[in-house]
Amino acid sequence: MSTPQAVQTSPITGPGTKPVIEIDHVSKEFADFTAVKDANFSIVEGEFFSMLGPSGCGKTTTLRMIAGFETPTSGAIRLQGEDVSRVPPNKRDVNTVFQQYALFPHMNVWDNVAYGPRAKKLPKEEVAKRVEELLGVVRLSDFATRRPGQLSGGQQQRVALARALVNYPKALLLDEPLGALDLKLRQGMQLELKRIQREVGITFVFVTHDQEEALTMSDRIAVMNVGNVEQIGSPREIYDHPASVFVAGFIGQANLWVAKVVERTGSTTTVEVAGRRLDVENDRSGLQVGETGTFMVRPERVHIDADAAHPERWTVAATITELVFQGPVVRYEARLADGSTVVAHVPARRDGLPIPGDVVKASWSDDACVLLPGVPAPTKSDTAADEA
Amino acid sequence: MAGTTNTSLRKGRKSTYGLLSPAILWLILFFVVPMATLLKIALSTKPDPWLPNYTFAWEWGNFSDAVSRFSSELYRSFGYAAVATVLCILIGYPLAYFLAFRAGKWRSLLLGLVMVPFFTSFLIRTIAWKTILGRNGPTIWFLEHAHLTGVTDFLRLTSNGSFLGTPQAVIGGLTYNFVAFMILPIYVSLEKIDINLLDAARDLYDVPAKAFRKIILPLSLPGVFAGTLLTFIPAAGDYINANLLGNANTTMIGSQIENLFLSESNYPAAAALSFIFMAIITAGVLVYARVLGTEELSA
Numbered sequence: 001m002s003t004p005q006a007v008q009t010s011p012i013t014g015p016g017t018k019p020v021i022e023i024d025h026v027s028k029e030f031a032d033f034t035a036v037k038d039a040n041f042s043i044v045e046g047e048f049f050s051m052l053g054p055s056g057c058g059k060t061t062t063l064r065m066i067a068g069f070e071t072p073t074s075g076a077i078r079l080q081g082e083d084v085s086r087v088p089p090n091k092r093d094v095n096t097v098f099q100q101y102a103l104f105p106h107m108n109v110w111d112n113v114a115y116g117p118r119a120k121k122l123p124k125e126e127v128a129k130r131v132e133e134l135l136g137v138v139r140l141s142d143f144a145t146r147r148p149g150q151l152s153g154g155q156q157q158r159v160a161l162a163r164a165l166v167n168y169p170k171a172l173l174l175d176e177p178l179g180a181l182d183l184k185l186r187q188g189m190q191l192e193l194k195r196i197q198r199e200v201g202i203t204f205v206f207v208t209h210d211q212e213e214a215l216t217m218s219d220r221i222a223v224m225n226v227g228n229v230e231q232i233g234s235p236r237e238i239y240d241h242p243a244s245v246f247v248a249g250f251i252g253q254a255n256l257w258v259a260k261v262v263e264r265t266g267s268t269t270t271v272e273v274a275g276r277r278l279d280v281e282n283d284r285s286g287l288q289v290g291e292t293g294t295f296m297v298r299p300e301r302v303h304i305d306a307d308a309a310h311p312e313r314w315t316v317a318a319t320i321t322e323l324v325f326q327g328p329v330v331r332y333e334a335r336l337a338d339g340s341t342v343v344a345h346v347p348a349r350r351d352g353l354p355i356p357g358d359v360v361k362a363s364w365s366d367d368a369c370v371l372l373p374g375v376p377a378p379t380k381s382d383t384a385a386d387e388a
Numbered sequence: 389m390a391g392t393t394n395t396s397l398r399k400g401r402k403s404t405y406g407l408l409s410p411a412i413l414w415l416i417l418f419f420v421v422p423m424a425t426l427l428k429i430a431l432s433t434k435p436d437p438w439l440p441n442y443t444f445a446w447e448w449g450n451f452s453d454a455v456s457r458f459s460s461e462l463y464r465s466f467g468y469a470a471v472a473t474v475l476c477i478l479i480g481y482p483l484a485y486f487l488a489f490r491a492g493k494w495r496s497l498l499l500g501l502v503m504v505p506f507f508t509s510f511l512i513r514t515i516a517w518k519t520i521l522g523r524n525g526p527t528i529w530f531l532e533h534a535h536l537t538g539v540t541d542f543l544r545l546t547s548n549g550s551f552l553g554t555p556q557a558v559i560g561g562l563t564y565n566f567v568a569f570m571i572l573p574i575y576v577s578l579e580k581i582d583i584n585l586l587d588a589a590r591d592l593y594d595v596p597a598k599a600f601r602k603i604i605l606p607l608s609l610p611g612v613f614a615g616t617l618l619t620f621i622p623a624a625g626d627y628i629n630a631n632l633l634g635n636a637n638t639t640m641i642g643s644q645i646e647n648l649f650l651s652e653s654n655y656p657a658a659a660a661l662s663f664i665f666m667a668i669i670t671a672g673v674l675v676y677a678r679v680l681g682t683e684e685l686s687a
Contacts, residue, residue: 069587089590096591102584106606116592163592 018045019078020171020203021066021094026075028061035061037227038075043171043205048197050206050214053224054250059207062224063173066205068092079170090119095164096173100180101156103148109135109159110144116167134162137196154185161196171203178213190216211251215239223247241284245294245374252298255342256376259295261287269371271295274338278314278369285371294372301368302344304332304354305361313363318342320356334362430659440653450660458644458661462668465641468555469624472562473570476619477612479563480570484611485604487571488578499575502568514561514632521551521633553635561629566622570615577611578604613680621669641665 019042028036036058043049051059064070065077068089077085084092095116104112113134117127135141138158148156157177164172174193178186194217197204208214214221215235222232223246231243242248245256262277263270269283273295280295287293303313304320318334321341325331329345330353336342342362346353354360430450432442455462483502491498505513519525528551531537537549547554581604589599627642634640641661648658 067591069590088595089587090593090595096588098584098588100582100584102582102588104585104588104603115589119589119593119598167592 019043020045020080021205022076022078022081023062023066024076024078026062026065026072026077028058028065028070029073034227036065036072039229040075041222041229041232043203045203046201048194048204048206048217048219050208050218050221051224052208052211052214052221052250054209056226057224058227059209059224060175063096063175063205063207066171067094067096067173093167093170094173095167095169096175097157097160097164097177099175099177101148101160101177103156103159103163105148108145108147109140109151112148112159113162113166115163120167130166130168131162134166137165137199138162153181154189157181157189158192161193165196165200165202168200169202171205174204174206176207176209178208178210186213193217215251223250225250239298241370242296242372245372245376248294248296248370248372249376253343253345255297255299255302256372257295257340258292258375259371260292261289261371264289271371274336274340276316279366280369280371281366283371285373287371287373292375294374294376296370296372297342297364297368299331299343300329300345301364302342303361303363304334304344304346305363313365314369315361315363316342318360318362320354320358320360323353323356334360336362426659426662429655430663432656432659434654434656440655442655447656450656451664454657454661454664457657458641461639461641461644462665464638465624465665466668466672468559468562468630468638468640469620469626472559472566472623473616473620475559475563476567476570476615480567480615481574481608481612484571484574484578487575488581489583502571505568510565511628514565514628517561517564518552518632521557523550523552527551552633553638555634555638557633558630558638558640561633562623562626565626565629566619569618569622573614573618574608574611577608577614581607609680613677616676617673621673624669625665 021043023039023041023043026036026039027034039058039062051062053059061070065072065085068084068087068091072085075085076083079093104115107115110131113131114127117130122130131144132141135144138161140155140158140162143151143155143159148159151159157180160177161172177193178189181189190213193204193206206214206217218235220232220234221238223230223238225246231238231247233241233243238247239251242251242254248254248256257273259271259273259278261269262272264283267282269280269287271278271280271293278295285293304318316336318336320332320334322333323330325348326345328348330348332344332346332354334342334344344362428444429442431444431447432450433445433447434442487495487498487502508516521527528537528549531540531546532549537546540546541549544556545551547556551557585603585607586596586599589603590596594602624640625642627640627646630638630640630643645658645661645665648654648661652658
């Protein structure tokens with residue numbers, strides 16, 4: 001499952017194509033473990049780039065290496081073409097928004113934001129101009145004389161943003177900045193972050209373990225797992241065409257089955273899944289005939305019909321085992337003839353929904369099928385947990 | 389939170405005083421009454437020089453007499469205590485910093501070691517120093533055999549080849565005995581500081597030394613303030629170190645008060661001197677608190 005090279009599912013996209021940060025075959029080893037294994041990618045100008053993965057995947061270590069708090073064991077980090085691997089953080093033109101904000105508690109908002117420009121010894125008027133401007137951008141002009149302790153979590157978050165952005169860095173590094181906020185505020189800040197990023201046009205490098213957050217905000221996402229970069233691509237590509245079973249399970253939910261490739265003709269690949277044959281269009285897995293891989297269908301692409309089978313969809317009989325009302329969607333679990341489970345997210349409607357015990361037709365169209373290299377972990381062969 | 393505070397306040401005039409009454413009683417019995425008695429004695433006269441009795445007479449002259457008679461001891465006490473306090477900061481701050489940020493898994497052990505001297509009485513520890521540093525002690529023996537007494541004399545660590553009986557010995561004893569009271573409050577205030585603040589300052593273009601001066605130092609000042617009070621006040625009033633490690637030229641105010649009470653039996657003079665001493669310390673602490681303005685930091 002661990003791919004030595006990250007799968008680039010698409011060429012670099014984004015507002016520009018000039019790389020700001022190049023991570024050139026970077027590895028980081030600590031005394032007892034390897035945090036990052038041969039990461040190799042670049043981040044382009046003006047892009048909102050996310051590093052996504054579970055805790056311990058190396059995303060924060062990678063960010064800290066870009067910031068200068070850690071030094072790569074091997075490889076190089078280049079900032080606008082210049083190797084900064086061994087340059088201390090105070091001499092790097094990147095700024096960080098820390099996880100717990102790390103605002104200076106003994107200084108007011110204005111002094112916090114002015115810290116960087118003052119340390120750089122900019123003239124007084126320039127410092128004042130920049131601080132006023134950034135306080136405006138984060139909409140905190142009225143709070144300039146408050147201490148961080150007198151602000152709400154969301155406001156502290158915006159002070160941290162202003163304090164970093166006021167230096168007009170080549171890239172802004174954000175280390176799980178929304179983790180400490182509650183859900184509603186977090187969703188508000190996600191949009192706010194996007195707005196600010198568009199407004200200032202600075203490259204954002206965003207670390208998160210929250211796949212929804214990454215999907216919402218990013219131009220591109222690097223999915224990381226135990227030190228490896230598993231896939232880099234736009235949210236859409238990563239969601240629709242995950243490069244590995246891990247990515248499929250980590251981004252959203254997925255129905256996964258072991259599948260064997262039996263035939264390839266043109267753009268159609270025929271696989272054998274649970275004793276039946278299915279066609280997959282435009283397969284990108286690179287599996288050869290005779291090889292075993294994983295067959296994936298997203299739960300929201302699965303239809304549950306009580307009555308007739310849909311003529312254009314692949315259909316299988318299933319028994320509903322569980323029904324969970326989740327608001328906009330109803331989550332069904334249904335058992336197939338071979339004992340495996342299929343999960344379906346069906347738009348909630350008032351009536352006509354099958355209930356547990358009903359025998360229904362579970363179906364999906366050909367373009368919902370994706371073939372992945374590698375086989376799913378045996379313990380969670382049906383679905384991967386939704387990482388919240 | 390405001391709500392709960394309000395209700396508990398509203399509910400509780402009576403119960404608040406009820407809860408406070410043991411403390412208030414304690415304060416009256418063991419602070420107000422003794423202080424009033426002391427003040428009464430300080431304003432008394434001593435009719436018979438050979439007997440330890442006194443009569444109350446609004447004798448304000450006792451205060452000016454005490455100041456003029458013991459001015460050099462007063463200066464010396466505050467001077468020694470100030471030097472010892474500065475030494476405690478110089479020794480204690482780096483140690484506390486190390487404990488708070490660098491000690492890692494050794495932290496608990498090292499903190500324990502800071503406390504270990506408290507398992508032995510203050511008096512016994514000071515007497516131990518007298519043995520260690522004394523004429524016949526191991527340090528002098530070593531210095532003499534290594535022919536280093538000249539060097540230590542030059543460095544003012546010893547005078548005429550002797551550690552004891554010097555101001556340095558008294559100040560050293562004060563520093564030794566009170567340094568833990570400096571380390572612990574500074575450690576507590578440093579330990580509360582989010583270490584990420586240093587990363588943030590470095591990220592914002594400051595070298596570590598500057599980040600320390602602008603972030604860590606101001607945030608740890610409340611600890612330095614508390615440590616200074618805990619060190620300076622008892623050090624200024626201490627007489628054990630002066631008596632055991634010093635000589636007749638290093639007596640501090642505490643020794644004089646003891647003398648007046650126990651040897652001369654001059655209770656009015658002793659009480660007046662005690663009062664003056666307390667007044668100076670109280671005034672000093674108020675000025676110090678105003679200058680450092682520590683309340684502002686806690687916001």
